[in-house]
Amino acid sequence: MKANLTTLLYHAIQSLNVVISEEQITLERPKLIEHGDFSTNIAMVLAKQVKKNPREIAQSIIDNIEKNNLFKKIEIAGAGFINFFLKNEALISVIQEILQQKKAYGRNTKGGNKKIQIEFVSANPTGPLHVGHGRGAAIGDSLARLLEFSGWQVTREFYYNDAGAQIDNLTKSVKARCLNIDVDNDDFPADGYRGDYIKEIADSYMMGLSINCGEEIIESHGDIADDDCIKKFSVAYLRNEQDQDLANFKIKFDVYSLESSFYKNKKVDEVVSLLKSNGFTYEKDDALWLKSTQFGDDKDRVMKKSDGSYTYFVPDVAYHLDKWERGFHRVINEQGADHHSTVNRVRAGLQGLKKNIPLHWPEYVLHQMITVTKGGAEVKISKRAGSYVTLSDLIEEVGCDATRFFLVSRRPDSQLIFDIDLAKTQSNDNPVYYIQYAHARIEGVLKQWGGNINSLSNNHPYSYDSLLEKKLIKKISEFPELIETASKDLAPHQIANYLKECAAEFHSYYNDSKFLVKDESIMLGRLSLIYATQQILKNGLSLLGISAPDSM
RNA sequence: CUGCCCGUAGCUCAACUGGAUAGAGCACCAGCCUUCUAAGCUGGGGGUUACAGGUUCGAUUCCUGUCGGGCAGGCCA
Numbered sequence: 001m002k003a004n005l006t007t008l009l010y011h012a013i014q015s016l017n018v019v020i021s022e023e024q025i026t027l028e029r030p031k032l033i034e035h036g037d038f039s040t041n042i043a044m045v046l047a048k049q050v051k052k053n054p055r056e057i058a059q060s061i062i063d064n065i066e067k068n069n070l071f072k073k074i075e076i077a078g079a080g081f082i083n084f085f086l087k088n089e090a091l092i093s094v095i096q097e098i099l100q101q102k103k104a105y106g107r108n109t110k111g112g113n114k115k116i117q118i119e120f121v122s123a124n125p126t127g128p129l130h131v132g133h134g135r136g137a138a139i140g141d142s143l144a145r146l147l148e149f150s151g152w153q154v155t156r157e158f159y160y161n162d163a164g165a166q167i168d169n170l171t172k173s174v175k176a177r178c179l180n181i182d183v184d185n186d187d188f189p190a191d192g193y194r195g196d197y198i199k200e201i202a203d204s205y206m207m208g209l210s211i212n213c214g215e216e217i218i219e220s221h222g223d224i225a226d227d228d229c230i231k232k233f234s235v236a237y238l239r240n241e242q243d244q245d246l247a248n249f250k251i252k253f254d255v256y257s258l259e260s261s262f263y264k265n266k267k268v269d270e271v272v273s274l275l276k277s278n279g280f281t282y283e284k285d286d287a288l289w290l291k292s293t294q295f296g297d298d299k300d301r302v303m304k305k306s307d308g309s310y311t312y313f314v315p316d317v318a319y320h321l322d323k324w325e326r327g328f329h330r331v332i333n334e335q336g337a338d339h340h341s342t343v344n345r346v347r348a349g350l351q352g353l354k355k356n357i358p359l360h361w362p363e364y365v366l367h368q369m370i371t372v373t374k375g376g377a378e379v380k381i382s383k384r385a386g387s388y389v390t391l392s393d394l395i396e397e398v399g400c401d402a403t404r405f406f407l408v409s410r411r412p413d414s415q416l417i418f419d420i421d422l423a424k425t426q427s428n429d430n431p432v433y434y435i436q437y438a439h440a441r442i443e444g445v446l447k448q449w450g451g452n453i454n455s456l457s458n459n460h461p462y463s464y465d466s467l468l469e470k471k472l473i474k475k476i477s478e479f480p481e482l483i484e485t486a487s488k489d490l491a492p493h494q495i496a497n498y499l500k501e502c503a504a505e506f507h508s509y510y511n512d513s514k515f516l517v518k519d520e521s522i523m524l525g526r527l528s529l530i531y532a533t534q535q536i537l538k539n540g541l542s543l544l545g546i547s548a549p550d551s552m
Numbered sequence: 553c554u555g556c557c558c559g560u561a562g563c564u565c566a567a568c569u570g571g572a573u574a575g576a577g578c579a580c581c582a583g584c585c586u587u588c589u590a591a592g593c594u595g596g597g598g599g600u601u602a603c604a605g606g607u608u609c610g611a612u613u614c615c616u617g618u619c620g621g622g623c624a625g626g627c628c629a
Contacts, residue, residue, distance in 0.1 A: 028568065031575080041571060044609070054609080078572050079609060124629070165628060191628090287627060298555060298625080305627040312629050340556055341624050368557065369622065410565070413557055415622065417564065422578085426591060431577075437591050445588050478568090485568055497566060500576075511584090511593040552591065 001094070002027055002481055004070070005038055005084065012064040016057075018046060029478060036075065036083035037091065037474070043080040054080025092464050094477040098532040099457035106479045106539055110487070111152030115327055118144045120334035121246070122159045125238040126170045127385055128197060129245045131370045131407075131418065132336050134391040138407035138545075139367055140334040141251050142492035145543045150487040155328070158253045159319060162235055163260040164312060169193065170238075171231040177202035178224050195386035201237050211236040245392050249400055250545050257322075259315045267318035268310060271353065272303065280352040295348035313342060317349030324350070324357055331362035332490065337413070340366055365490050367412040374420040398423040401546045405432040408544055409496035431500050435537060436549055438503035438510075442534040443550040445515050449527060462525020468509040469529065475505045476536045492544065499540045506533050 010022045030039045043058035050057055058076045065074070072085040098105045120140025123133050141156070148154045161167065173192035181187050183194040192198075210219040211233065218236035223229060246252075262268050272288075275281050280291045281303065288304035303314050323331050335342075343364050350357045372379045372389045382390045394403045402423040409431070410416045426433055446453065464473060479498075486494040515526045538548040 026568090028571080030572080031567090032572075035572070039572090044571085047609080081572070126629095161629065169628090285627085302627045307627075309627090311627060316629095336623090337557065338623055339629075342629085343556090366557080366623095411558095414565085415558070419564075422564085430591080433591055434577090437589080441589060441592080448588050481568075489569080493566090494568085497576085500566095504576080507592055508594085510588085511590095514588075516588055552589080 001086075001090070001477065002038065008065055008068070009040065009042065009061065011066060012061050013042070013046075015064045016050075016060055018050060020046070029474075029481070030083065033471075035077065035081070036085045038084040038086075040082050040084075041080070043076075043082060047080070058082050088463060091470070091473055091477070094473060095528050095532045096457060096459060098476065098535050099528060102535060103539055103542075105535060106483045107149050107151070108480065108483060109151040110484065111147060111150050113151060113153055114329040115155070116147055116152040116330045116332065117155045117157055117323060117326075117328040118147070118332045118334065119157045119159055121251075122335065123242060124161045124166055125235045125242065126166050127193060127195060127238065128382075129242050129391040130385065130388040131372055131391060131394060132367075134249065134394060134403065135367050135370055135407045135412075135416065136334050136336065137246065137249055137251050137391070138404045139365065139412055139492060142408050142495070142544050143332065143334065143365065143490060145545065146483070146487045146492055146495070149483060149543060152330075155255060156253045157255045157257060159257045159259070160239075161259045161312070163258075163263065163315075167231060167235065170234050171227055173198050174201050174205065174234045175224065175227065175230050178206055178230070193386075196384045197238075197241075200384075201234050204237065205230060205233050211240055213240055245390075245395070248395050249391065249404070257319060259319070262315045262318040262322065267322055268315050271314065271318045271321060271349065272310075274354075275303070275349070275352045278352055278354050290345075290349065290352065292345055292348035295344070295351045297344040297348050301345055301348075313345040313349065316342065316346050317353075320346055320350055320362060321353060321355070323362070324355065332365060333362050334365045334367070334412075337366040337368050340364075363490070365412055368415040370407075370416045370418055372418045372420060379420070394418070394420070401436070402430070402432045404545055405496060408492050411491065411493050431496075432546070433552070434507075435499045435503040435541065436547070437552055438506045439534055439537045439541070439548045440550060440552045441510060442506070442530045442537075446527065446531060446534075449516055449523075451527075453531070456524065456528040456531045460524040460528055461521045464525065464529065466513070468505070468512050469526075472505045472509050472529065472533060475502050476533055479536050479539070495540055495543050499537065499544075502533070502536060502540070506530070506537075 005027055006022060006025050009025050009027075010020070013020055013025070024045065025042050026040065028039050028041075030036060043054040043061060046057055047054045055076055058080050062074050062076070062082065070086055070090045072087045074085070075083045077083050118140055120136050121129070121133050123129055144154045144156050169189065169191055170193060172189040173194075176188050176192060177199050183192070205220045206222050208220050208222045210217050213236040216236075218232050220229060220233045275290060280294065282289050282291065286306035287302045289300045290303045292301050293299060301313065302311050304310055320331070346362070347359070350361070351359070372394075379389055381387055382393050384390065397420060406418055406423050407416070422430060423432075464470065482494060482498050486492060509530075513526060515523060515530065517523050541548045
């Protein structure tokens, strides 16, 4: 509908001999019902260029709109808004559209089936996943679903560091625990990991357990002197645990990339020699530096440390070169904002390769920190992890659906307060239940009715005259526009907000109206509206990876 | 000290990227179940959008500065 209107407007403006692109025409959904179904400010935008009063321009645009039978009326309002009021038939046609397209309703082809990669979570295997990873997981996975729905060919990817200093640190920590060195003991590694889980790993290692890690089975022989074996075992143990957490969070990845693989396949060497031969490096203080300031970084960065090993961003650049060579049109990295300093470095490194990689490739979605509260007080630690709240604690305490909803429901760039008490309440306080309840309520009515559900997708002679019906129809018809803006903005929280509003419109309607009435045309008309609403709720929830229960 | 993000009702958050009278939910007050799920609905009070300037027909949104919070600025990731 919106697209149709835009085209109509475009033609009307062209016939005024005004140069304009179709993208410049913005159509809005007015907040107030008195402002019609759609509204545009295009006359005010054109006022400067045309040098005429906006209201005059608006009038000539209206006069030039091609004949059609969509509108009840078109008005000029305020400083020069053009407000469109659609005919009833045009408005209610959305119900049949939804019921015919079902789970495909709202889908679009903006992505043109091009390849896009979303990297998210990317936790290092040095401990259990924490809430921050959970936020990344919820946002990243919803983004993936949203972009698939928008016609992109999506690859979900997880990258982890299985090679650097942090892994050595993990190994030392586990080893210390194998030797029964307590975390308070002076002999325990100064920067070691102190959570109880380290003790669990050590115990399992000493017992000679084996870990089933993908296709590989990692065995331990309980040999305390074998650092390499401790390392492999610990990494496998934690990877295994993280996979379990992610599975419980209903998240699947298509590809796992290992930092070590970019050393093995010489990608790191390739990157370093390219940067060298392109003249973007220099030696200083026994180290090799990247002239990242030439690409907008605020200082140059060390690539190769004085001990001969590379800093973390070098394999990161190699990894992104690998992504580029795999042919992704777009790459989105979802990460915690505490990693924002890597953005400039990775992009600078890629530019230095002179491979014609676009300036803003890859894109980043950075999420801010999370505060978890319970009983009004901040929760800072989990017993197992020691210094932070784990994702599995949350899932266990409030469930997967509520956890996902709360973690995805805020703009990524604002700090989030996760209220465990609120997420746990099974009442109207809790938006997840509020939305799911709307879905279940509709299912209840449809079950009670017991008729042929498919017959609802036919046209029914009912005019939807009540205000609540009009508002609900308006809301569900906005779903395709929501998908477009949410995926353009990489902002899945918009889906969560929308679903709350949609559920609210439904609950009001439900409370006000009777569905199973004697008059069949009224009944079928109303049932098809709520059936369409249910479909919208289901489609929206599935974009967030949240279940749509038939009863509660 | 420098860079990035944020600052909206008592609390948690929106606001279609510059639009019309800034919206929801909690909390508070007053109502609605012999009728399809009350996990619901209806009504009410609550705001100088941190502050001060600027840009223009029009600013929560863009620019500058100040204040406050978070995160970075390690040859850690």
